[in-house]
Amino acid sequence: MKKFVNDPAQFVPEFMQGIADANPDLLSFTPEFQMITRKSGPSNSKVSVVQGSGSGHEPAHVMAVGPGLLTGACQGAVFAAPPVDACYETIKACASDAGTLVLVNNYQGDRMSWDMACEMAEAEGIKLKQFIINDDVAVKDSTWTVGRRGVAGNFFVIKCCGAAAEAGQDLDAVYAIADKVNNNVRTMGVALTSCIPPAKGTPIFDIGDDEMEVGVGIHGEPGRRREKITNADAIADELFDAVAQDIPFNSGDRVAIMVNGLGGTPITELYVLYARVHDRAEKAGYKIVRNYVGEYCTSLEMAGASVTILRLDDELEKLLAAPAESAARIF
Amino acid sequence: MKKFVNDPAQFVPEFMQGIADANPDLLSFTPEFQMITRKSGPSNSKVSVVQGSGSGHEPAHVMAVGPGLLTGACQGAVFAAPPVDACYETIKACASDAGTLVLVNNYQGDRMSWDMACEMAEAEGIKLKQFIINDDVAVKDSTWTVGRRGVAGNFFVIKCCGAAAEAGQDLDAVYAIADKVNNNVRTMGVALTSCIPPAKGTPIFDIGDDEMEVGVGIHGEPGRRREKITNADAIADELFDAVAQDIPFNSGDRVAIMVNGLGGTPITELYVLYARVHDRAEKAGYKIVRNYVGEYCTSLEMAGASVTILRLDDELEKLLAAPAESAARIF
Numbered sequence: 001m002k003k004f005v006n007d008p009a010q011f012v013p014e015f016m017q018g019i020a021d022a023n024p025d026l027l028s029f030t031p032e033f034q035m036i037t038r039k040s041g042p043s044n045s046k047v048s049v050v051q052g053s054g055s056g057h058e059p060a061h062v063m064a065v066g067p068g069l070l071t072g073a074c075q076g077a078v079f080a081a082p083p084v085d086a087c088y089e090t091i092k093a094c095a096s097d098a099g100t101l102v103l104v105n106n107y108q109g110d111r112m113s114w115d116m117a118c119e120m121a122e123a124e125g126i127k128l129k130q131f132i133i134n135d136d137v138a139v140k141d142s143t144w145t146v147g148r149r150g151v152a153g154n155f156f157v158i159k160c161c162g163a164a165a166e167a168g169q170d171l172d173a174v175y176a177i178a179d180k181v182n183n184n185v186r187t188m189g190v191a192l193t194s195c196i197p198p199a200k201g202t203p204i205f206d207i208g209d210d211e212m213e214v215g216v217g218i219h220g221e222p223g224r225r226r227e228k229i230t231n232a233d234a235i236a237d238e239l240f241d242a243v244a245q246d247i248p249f250n251s252g253d254r255v256a257i258m259v260n261g262l263g264g265t266p267i268t269e270l271y272v273l274y275a276r277v278h279d280r281a282e283k284a285g286y287k288i289v290r291n292y293v294g295e296y297c298t299s300l301e302m303a304g305a306s307v308t309i310l311r312l313d314d315e316l317e318k319l320l321a322a323p324a325e326s327a328a329r330i331f
Numbered sequence: 332m333k334k335f336v337n338d339p340a341q342f343v344p345e346f347m348q349g350i351a352d353a354n355p356d357l358l359s360f361t362p363e364f365q366m367i368t369r370k371s372g373p374s375n376s377k378v379s380v381v382q383g384s385g386s387g388h389e390p391a392h393v394m395a396v397g398p399g400l401l402t403g404a405c406q407g408a409v410f411a412a413p414p415v416d417a418c419y420e421t422i423k424a425c426a427s428d429a430g431t432l433v434l435v436n437n438y439q440g441d442r443m444s445w446d447m448a449c450e451m452a453e454a455e456g457i458k459l460k461q462f463i464i465n466d467d468v469a470v471k472d473s474t475w476t477v478g479r480r481g482v483a484g485n486f487f488v489i490k491c492c493g494a495a496a497e498a499g500q501d502l503d504a505v506y507a508i509a510d511k512v513n514n515n516v517r518t519m520g521v522a523l524t525s526c527i528p529p530a531k532g533t534p535i536f537d538i539g540d541d542e543m544e545v546g547v548g549i550h551g552e553p554g555r556r557r558e559k560i561t562n563a564d565a566i567a568d569e570l571f572d573a574v575a576q577d578i579p580f581n582s583g584d585r586v587a588i589m590v591n592g593l594g595g596t597p598i599t600e601l602y603v604l605y606a607r608v609h610d611r612a613e614k615a616g617y618k619i620v621r622n623y624v625g626e627y628c629t630s631l632e633m634a635g636a637s638v639t640i641l642r643l644d645d646e647l648e649k650l651l652a653a654p655a656e657s658a659a660r661i662f
Contacts (some may be wrong), residue, residue: 002543004604015603231337232336329660
């Protein structure tokens with residue numbers, strides 16, 4: 001295992017400490033619950049937005065805490081849901097009179113922890129709503145999922161809800177924005193290699209030297225099929241087609257396009273994919289308003305990429321352009 | 332070779348096309364010279380700043396073109412200097428009455444191309460100065476270098492010179508800033524794996540499953556020694572000590588600290604290293620004013636990292652904080 005780690009059991013709190021050390025004016029870190037919150041705390045006049053999931057997907061989720069984004073987030077171990085108490089404490093630490101929107105990516109472990117935490121918090125009178133993100137078109141159900149998985153589209157839900165909350169919209173309105181983004185965003189990914197969770201020390205799946213997993217999940221879950229690696233344009237085409245045909249997107253649509261790296265793929269390769277996706281989107285008559293090329297939702301050091309398309313309207317376009325600040329300088 | 336590539340011979344122009352496609356309002360791409368320039372062009376009232384080197388180190392150098400940064404840059408093939416005509420055309424495309432500062436990282440190939448290009452441009456009456464960056468403390472001479480190599484410290488030279496040029500400082504003043512940054516910045520890196528240039532198709536060096544190369548160059552050049560991988564804290568300590576003792580940095584120094592990923596290392600591992608470097612810097616009495624954790628100067632998908640420390644004064648601190656815009660959202 002070739003990694004910069006000390007004790008693998010301390011990997012998550014140690015990198016979270018690094019994130020906190022690097023952002024002393026922006027973030028507070030509570031090691032007990034692997035929780036990072038805004039230094040400024042929640043505002044009672046604004047809706048709070050929280051999230052939390054397994055580690056290994058950074059910059060999601062704790063690197064997305066900050067003004068205009070998440071109010072707070074907690075992380076579980078690598079690829080494991082955060083425990084109920086961490087979710088509950090995150091809701092409590094971020095509670096606002098205006099209410100809290102809890103954004104959950106659709107994995108059974110995350111849903112169970114957040115369901116219980118939300119129930120506990122509501123029993124104490126904390127006002128909240130929960131929203132489930134499920135943008136991955138690859139498969140209907142998956143290893144740890146009933147229904148579609150939540151993947152890189154999560155970024156757009158956070159960005160838009162965070163901006164709406166910052167602008168003073170109420171809980172129902174911020175929830176409606178989450179719903180609008182989720183209804184208009186689709187993603188599919190491909191993996192060229194596995195990755196090695198520090199505490200496991202071995203790859204999470206086996207894959208041949210000439211193979212790729214099309215439609216892979218961000219925890220290495222099987223996708224649509226395993227096949228021989230093709231060239232970048234053919235791969236970009238397959239991801240683009242799967243995403244574009246799902247809603248479907250139509251000529252004339254205003255869109256944001258994301259080419260997301262899974263952790264081990266250099267930025268140059270992502271731009272090779274982007275060049276093709278951009279070309280395909282233009283040929284399909286989409287108006288590309290914004291683009292995002294880089295790492296937004298990763299699987300440790302997995303080599304791979306995903307393509308996300310979000311259909312925009314005036315409201316979403318404005319929310320994406322709103323200022324935001326976080327440990328990740330990607331928003 | 333597990334990569335998103337089409338024809339390996341077209342890898343560089345294809346990813347540059349992607350960068351240009353993603354930044355249509357910001358950048359112009361000239362495929363003939365693998366050159367990217369600001370869409371707005373040079374300003375005759377402001378000094379231009381240009382650079383160019385081998386590809387494979389992105390976001391350096393073409394992703395650092397934009398207001399407050401480089402005026403233009405050209406790239407050679409992966410790990411190969413740009414040809415003389417590309418350097419010459421970049422100088423010409425960016426020429427300004429206020430003069431041009433040519434920033435060259437210290438590699439023989441780059442220096443030869445830029446020396447000849449500068450001579451040609453000066454013969455045509457273009458006003459310029461050349462500055463050589465050499466921040467890598469690992470080795471005195473190296474495979475392709477007489478003297479120290481230029482590595483991630485280059486980022487700070489670009490940022491400060493670009494900000495000074497934008498503020499209207501003259502050529503001598505911008506050159507003096509390059510010199511000040513270079514005199515006060517030091518870097519050392521470590522590699523856990525090699526990388527595979529697309530056109531080569533095989534690793535650039537062999538390294539054992541339990542080995543690391545301490546003091547590696549960004550083209551895989553040998554460093555100080557090959558040894559068994561130790562834990563993250565011990566690695567961070569070795570890089571920190573090598574850098575800190577070189578100038579040396581002193582208690583009370585105001586510093587910017589960078590933990591740079593070499594391309595294949597996930598952001599979480601960089602934060603594990605940062606946590607230790609931060610701790611060491613605080614214990615040494617440095618005042619950490621800014622920090623940079625992410626990818627600034629890479630070697631394709633190499634797993635590894637480098638630590639850079641820059642000593643700041645009021646002038647450099649202000650230049651680092653100045654606004655800038657580029658394809659890389661890291662400045």
